[in-house]
Amino acid sequence: MKNTDLFFSHVWSLSRTYILILLVVALAGCPVRFISNYDEKTDEAVTDLQKKVETFFVTAEGQAGLSECKYENHKAFYQEAKVAISTIEVRANAISMNDITLQHVRLLKDSLRKLEDLHKISCLSVAQIALLRSNFDSSFTAILKFELAKKRGE
Amino acid sequence: MSLDVNALAATMFEAFRGKLTQKWPEVKDYAEAESKKFAESLAMIETLKSTGQINEEQARLHFDIQKNATRAVLLTIEGLGILAVEQAINAAIGVLRDTVNQALGFALL
Numbered sequence: 001m002k003n004t005d006l007f008f009s010h011v012w013s014l015s016r017t018y019i020l021i022l023l024v025v026a027l028a029g030c031p032v033r034f035i036s037n038y039d040e041k042t043d044e045a046v047t048d049l050q051k052k053v054e055t056f057f058v059t060a061e062g063q064a065g066l067s068e069c070k071y072e073n074h075k076a077f078y079q080e081a082k083v084a085i086s087t088i089e090v091r092a093n094a095i096s097m098n099d100i101t102l103q104h105v106r107l108l109k110d111s112l113r114k115l116e117d118l119h120k121i122s123c124l125s126v127a128q129i130a131l132l133r134s135n136f137d138s139s140f141t142a143i144l145k146f147e148l149a150k151k152r153g154e
Numbered sequence: 155m156s157l158d159v160n161a162l163a164a165t166m167f168e169a170f171r172g173k174l175t176q177k178w179p180e181v182k183d184y185a186e187a188e189s190k191k192f193a194e195s196l197a198m199i200e201t202l203k204s205t206g207q208i209n210e211e212q213a214r215l216h217f218d219i220q221k222n223a224t225r226a227v228l229l230t231i232e233g234l235g236i237l238a239v240e241q242a243i244n245a246a247i248g249v250l251r252d253t254v255n256q257a258l259g260f261a262l263l
Contacts, residue, residue, distance in 0.1 A: 104229055107225055114218050127202060131198050131220075139226045142223075143230075
């Protein structure tokens with residue numbers, strides 16, 4: 001028998017063992033999981049960040065055309081949002097089989113960075129805020145919709 | 155040239171559908187609403203740029219945020235598909251468990 005044949009025979013033997021173990025574990029009552037379980041803290045932290053972002057949009061809308069609208073007056077919001085999204089990212093990264101949520105959070109982090117870049121260029125107009133609100137709503141809804149689906153009908 | 159919101163929404167809706175067939179009936183409404191929103195946002199970026207309300211750099215930043223939101227929706231649809239597969243496997247295992255126990259005449263598994 002050639003070395004490659006021996007190798008594949010060994011791999012097949014191992015695969016059968018793993019399949020058997022998986023089947024026994026599954027039949028023993030452990031449900032198969034490809035995605036992490038629902039995480040209440042992630043849910044709460046994302047909801048909390050969504051509230052902060054929406055509060056910022058409402059404030060910015062009210063300040064459109066006024067001198068208060070400048071980036072310098074909103075630095076605290078951006079700092080808080082950065083801390084919040086980093087905390088969510090660290091938690092999402094620590095949970096196994098949580099890759100989709102981690103990608104979600106990184107996309108949101110990038111969007112927040114770009115929102116700050118936009119604000120640094122100039123005050124946000126009402127039309128720009130409407131556009132931003134729509135996109136941020138979609139991002140937050142996507143994250144929360146998936147997190148809630150992880151409850152799997154519980 | 156102004157963007158055709160309906161055509162854009164239809165294209166995006168088809169992209170979402172291509173991503174997920176198994177869970178489609180359940181996510182159809184969500185995908186449809188998001189497709190429409192994204193198409194409208196794209197059209198709005200174009201309007202803001204063409205009327206001089208934002209410059210090229212601002213348009214690019216808005217577009218990047220829009221892209222991130224679209225990717226987030228696609229990720230959710232993909233994730234819901236994986237959860238559906240997981241659910242199907244567990245249901246099949248449940249049936250197998252019942253069959254084995256029934257054949258044996260007692261609850262072994």
